[in-house]
Amino acid sequence: MEVNPLAVILVYFDSKGDRLLFRYPTHTHQLGEELTLTSNKKKRNPFAVHTDDHDDQTPNISAAKSQGGQLQGFSDDVLSTLFAVKPQLCNQKFELKLNDVRFVSHPTLIPHKEQRPSNAGTSAPSTTSNASSTSPANAVANVAKKQQMLINIVFALHAKASFSIVKCYHELSKRLGVALKFEEQRSGYLTEETSQMARTHDEQQPVERTFELIAERCSLAQALKSIYHDLCTTGLLSTTLNQNLTLSFCLPQKAHQLHKKGSMVDPETIDRCLRSLKPYHGMLLLVDFAELLDCVPPTGARMLLQLVEVYTPLMSLQSMASDADLGIDHVYKLVSHLVYWAKATIIYPLCETNVYVIAPDAPLHTKSHLVEKFSMRFAGMSLFEVISDFSLPTSIGHLTTPLQQPARQGILAQMVLWMLQHHLLMQLHTYVQFMPSDDADEFSDAATAAAQPPGSNYVLGSCGNLTEDDDDPLHGGSMLSMSSQPLPVPHIHRRSIQEDHFSVGDGSLASDNIAVQPSSSHKSNFSMTASLSTDNCDEASIDSMDEQKINELLQIFDDADRAAIRRIPASLNIDDLSLMVKLYQMGYFKSEHHLEEIMYFENLRRSQLLQLLDKFRDVLIIYETEDPAIASMYNNK
Incomplete structure (x- = not known):
């Protein structure tokens, strides 16, 4: 409720004085006559200095929010006096807080449009008579003063409204002032509207009835009324002034709700x-x-x-x-x-490798309006049944199979998009952190290989814990064999996977949806001999030039990190080591860049990147979390 305005007030000031011309809502339960200045109720010494009378002279507005969020406690005379500011305060932000109400506006000085010749003839004598009784300098100043007017469109807000909300309302008041200034210079629109409002006030109608008549007769009052309702309902407004100038404005705090x-x-x-x-x-x-x-x-x-x-x-x-x-x-x-x-x-463009999970604040109670809305959009489908597949981080490819009909895959994609539109799902991205083992750690490749029972592997999950896993002919021992990855596909030759062309973010549902088959080094149980034979990196075959190149690449690491990397069989492969060092130097292994970003900026296929992470799994850990830049918009309460 603190986003909604309590009232919108139009105050006008010119050479004839100040006047509150319009306010909305019109029925604000005015208590002005009883709660205005209490100085009239007791006689005071005019020569005394009063220091503690501020509370007595301030209208009581402690109940401003108890009457349906409307402003009360002020008479129109008090409001007009407050907001008919001096010229020195014009064309800048004006903010005033009284008790639990905050007033914000942007007072604007607007020159009168040049009067027509018929009006100029009637005003000439008065100007001449004034000039005869005053000095020429004062006469010029009086003419300049009569040719400009002050317009102040004030929004009454809750006092606890945040600085961001107050800033938005000030911007709206400023835009309204600029728009009225433009229309006044173009056609004298503001002069006509304020004159019509003043004539309505002179009819001596009840206050509420006067404002109702103004709203019926004056297009400016109708525009302010429309603005108030749009701010309270959607936060999006598109108002046309004088059937010529369209003012568009968004209050994001309201619109995103x-x-x-x-x-x-x-x-x-x-x-x-x-x-x-x-x-x-x-x-x-x-x-x-x-x-x-x-x-x-x-x-x-x-x-x-x-x-x-x-x-x-x-x-x-x-x-x-x-x-x-x-x-x-x-x-x-x-x-x-x-x-x-x-x-x-x-x-991130929808594709089969995207991993989603139920948003922690998703409105999934039994009486949620989204349940019926989902059933109307997808006949015969239950929201709870569909979204239960994402109780754990799950990729779209995990929910599809090659034998599934294309129509079923299309419906699944539409349901995922619908749940994203209603913020029921959030996407998780994979981040990488370079974290070699400590020197004091007794964990070593040889010791681990000797201690493991035959046929068992250890998989590093998303939480970084070593968990025993059954022997899997496809994912055994792979750091990337997590539940969020697509289901295993029939055996495909490794060369065909490497030669397959993957498009980054091209939106095709058929792209990037193949689970990368780990190399045979994944089944080595950290056996140095098996890994070397698989990658054709026999230590005996490493010539002096390759050894020198490896040493040069490892110079950027300190001794402990260099030793940890040298224990990895893939470090003997120049191409793998060069790519790993390049990504490390670019800062991609600091948990600040997800895989999709690395793929785009370094022009890598997903299969290449996943294989590299798997080969250097001893020094690179991965975890899944949401993109902080995107998630920040939807985690604010």
Whole structure:
């Protein structure tokens, strides 16, 4: 509730004085006559200095939120006096906190549009008479003063509203002031509207009835009323002033709650996420295509249509930019705008290797409205039955088989996208950390090989624990044989896997979906002899040049790390060691870059990267977690 405004107030000030012309809601249970200044109730010495009378002179608004979130406790005279500020305070942020209400605005000085010749004739005598009684300098100052007016659109908020919310309302007040200034200079719109409001006030109607009549007669009052309702319902507004100028604004703290209730997404959080955008990221729309044009100005509608025509959650931003014939920077701006307006979210392009798990704050109680909504979208399917497959981190490829019909795979992809749109699932990425064993650790390859019983292997899980695993002809002893990996596929020759072309983030469901078959070194039970024979790295065959090259590559490590790497059989392979050292030097093994990012920037296939991690599993550990840049938008309460 602290996001919603309590009221919107329009205060006007010119040479004739200040006046509160309009406020909404009109029925605010005014207590002004009873709770205004108490100085009228007791006589005071005019020569006394009063230091402790602030509480007595401040209207009581402690019940401002008890009447349906409406403002109460102020008379119109008090409000007009508060917000008819001096010119020195104009064109900058104005903020005032009284008890549990915070007022924020951007007072704007607006020059009057030049009067027509008929009006100029009537005003000339008064100007001449004033000039005869005052100095020429004062006359010029008075004319300049009469030619400008102050307009102040004030939003009353809860006092506990965050700085981010206050900043957004100040920006909205500033934009309204700029828009009214433009329309005043173009057609004198503000002068006409304020004159109509003032004439309505002069009819001596009851206060609530006066504001109702103003809302019926004046388009500016109707616009302010529409703005108030849009802020309280969706946080998205698109208001046209004077049937000419369209003002679009988004209150992200409110707009993002439409897709996830209870979340509090600040603009600063969105900016951090958008600064992390990479070409390999993808976009997932949260609304229908028809709702997208409401959030972009006419100048950007054409580019948005180009992007929407090629949009698919299976493609990366770079691929969509290429297909739409747009620059990647333009795509970034369009996607950022849609994300800010809660029209889209950032994902990694959907493919079979993506690993998902149920979001910890997913609304999956029995009375959730999403249960019925899911059944209406996918007839005959149960949300609880489908999402139970993701109780543990699971890849899409794990839930499909080569013998499954393509239609079934397409339905599964649609259900995953639906659950992502409603924030029921979150994606987990694999991160790598370089962590060689300690010198004091008695663990050694020979000792482990001797201590292990025949036919048993040890697998390093996602938590970094060594767990005994049965002998698996495909995944035995592999660090990458985790539950989140795709199911084993029929035996494929190793060469065919290496020669297969995988596209990074191209969105194809058929890409990157083959479980990489570990090399035979995985079954060696840490046996140095078996590993060397498998990789054709017999120590006797290592010539002096290769040995020198290996020593040069290992110079970047200290003695302990160098010794740990030399114990790994794959370190005798120049190509494997060079790739590992290159990725280490680039900083990819510091738990800051997931596999998809490494694949994109280093132009590697998933099979190449997974094989490398498996070969150097003694010094590289992996774990799965969500992308912090994307997850930060949906973990705020």
